[in-house]
Amino acid sequence: MTVRALIFDVFGTVVDWRGGVIRDGESLSRPDIDWPAFADRWRGAYRPSMDRVRSGELPWTNLDGLHRASLDELLPQLSEDERTFLVGAWHRLDPWPDSVAGLTRLKQRFTISPLSNGHVALLVDMAKRAGLPWDLVLSAELVRAYKPDPATYLSAPAFLGLEPGEVMMVAAHLDDLMAARAAGLRTAYIRRPHEWGPDGSAPEPGPDDKLDHVADSITALADIL
């Protein structure tokens, strides 16, 4: 089955969430805060807060709402304006150096879209600022189901009028790709060794992961495809 569309995880795969959060944090006059450590803790609260929505404990809440709630717990000393500004940092993340060039090349041959747990407004703000040339913007918000819910992955072929096997999920995270594969999608892994900073590390995929492709960047994926 020929791949017709590529859908991308965004945070960590296309954009550098950690660098963007640190940059906007350091622009505040708060020398008492260790911004790199905070960025990691904030990101660490991401999956548990989505799990509370997935379990039904919380009603549907978009990522701004989840980020705000975890920020309120992590940095209660910030003012209202500072909190609003920091939640907005996720709308202002910079792409990795290869992202715009790689997406621009892939767009010539495939339909390209995010498939992110970020909501539509966040993804549109990010794309406009960073020049991400999406054909459309798919989001967990459209089906009110956060990845790794199979409904989120299956929404992409459904909206695009394609079979799951005609759609390839591109991500820097194995759990995202394993869930996409379980839903019948194809998979491409992008190595992002600096997602968690210079000292970060990510598990290297192995042959048992049955990925369709592994690449060092989105431009390298374009070379392969």
Add this chain to the structure above:
Amino acid sequence: MTVRALIFDVFGTVVDWRGGVIRDGESLSRPDIDWPAFADRWRGAYRPSMDRVRSGELPWTNLDGLHRASLDELLPQLSEDERTFLVGAWHRLDPWPDSVAGLTRLKQRFTISPLSNGHVALLVDMAKRAGLPWDLVLSAELVRAYKPDPATYLSAPAFLGLEPGEVMMVAAHLDDLMAARAAGLRTAYIRRPHEWGPDGSAPEPGPDDKLDHVADSITALADIL
């Protein structure tokens, strides 16, 4: 309130549905069929077929499904392949000569999206083929409510994180714009005197219509804005 996003009716406003249907019809070897007359009758079945979905008489059916049902009634002599091909014509419509240039200019300053009764797959196919540079693709399909349902119009500011008054509906049809205005959106009317062919005519808007803007093309709207 500053306008931040422009959302566009597509069929008739951005693309020439009549010319595209006639072109694909004439490519079939069916000299017995008057394709211009058929195109008008097919389009004439559009609103009544959506009204059957809106009333609940039909379950949610996308535009391919509605087009196919009305085609089956209008041209029962066609083969299965010919019917499939003609339903696909709506994915292959050409833009008006000013559309790509006008959208490209407006995209520099505004978020631009279709807000069409066409489904996502149709709008993406059309945009890829015609080079329509949408930032995202909004559709009645996302809320399963066909225009002029207020829910369709209100979905655009909701997904974009904007107030209704920050979003402007752009259309060549007064009924679409009146419904958008009733939902709190701003309005811009584009004159498309050839939408219904050389002998077609559309009602000219008057001051009572309280439109924010009236323009002869999308490039003219870019000049105004």
